[in-house]
Amino acid sequence: MSTLFDVTTEVPAAPAAAGPRPRYRVAGLDISLTGTGIATLGGTTRVPTTGRRRDTITQRRNRMRHILDAVLTEVGLVDLACVEGPSHHSVGGSVWDRGGLWWLIVDGLCARDIPVAVVPPMSRAKYATGKGNSRKAAVLDAAQRRYGAILPTDDEADALILRAMGMEWLGTPLAEVPDGHRAALAGVQWPDREAVAR
Template sequence: MSTLFDLTREAPAAPAAAGPRPRYRVAGLDISLTGTGVATLGGTTCIRTKGRRADSIPNRRARQKHIINTALTEIGTVDLACVEGPSHASMAQAGHHDLSGLWWCLVGALVDRDIPVAVIPPMSRAKYATGKGNSRKAAVLDAAQKRYGAILPNDNEADALILRAMGLDWLGVPLTEVPDGHRAALAGVQWPDREAVASR
């Protein structure tokens, strides 16, 4: 199994051939301190938390643990977890340090459970949803609702749904067909070993 430090890129899988379609358990995860979006076969949800700049370290850690434990419960046992990668454009924002810690703790917990992890850059997520890598979250939300017929209350859940859809598409069982220009976004993702996912 390749590790998170393997920076090779796999080509997208060919569309599935006719015949029985394998059933993969794929989760999408948009990690956030204020609203972590999770998408699974059972639907989408958002883990809401609030914090203050003056919070103590134990309080900040308790907040992280709540998000991690709730997300892991929502995800359960899956064949692939598709996680949105860090947004380097927001590194100067308040809370970035805590968010980085949360990201690594949650991804580490997935790895410790032997769940293969795909890291999807924000621009790849946007491109898969809308065809444009610089699309804003509102455009991704609108595209996700229209393409998948989903009722999504916020952009966190929309992002998670798109991440899950990308993982299923990479495995050859897309939620629905998307234009080739959108699907090209799969090439920019850090995917795990495909055989490790397919053999679970």
């Protein structure tokens, strides 16, 4: 796992009259067949896998089950999972398998009663850089600068940004971001707040 930041600074202290602020556990998931990025309180990690076009149904299923099991193990039980939504303009590669994996993971989270937020790719990029059309390299650079993180891949950077968006929505931001970046939260399909703050 990559080190993200000093966790003691993650949740700023609240005024005494308000009582202690909740310490939310949020996971960010950048779901991919080749490298699913995961960000949790403990840091970031990646689940890399490879496949071939001629793989059998059984091999494809086993690959997806491996990714699912690794993700659910890493995430554990959290208060909110922020998952990057499908990219609708993506037409290459294994479209069916990518969609199937996405739903397997979301279903696994829902089966654990974990509220799920679906973050459009453009919202993730805008929160990170201020521009919705930013490339992965720009998001990686922004994540490393803003959160002081050492991130070996853009998959982990995306996952960290997704987690940061969830923390911001819950009122416990990982770092201060400009208002233009924060506007990206409006494009997210958030769950009922009551389900998260239970």
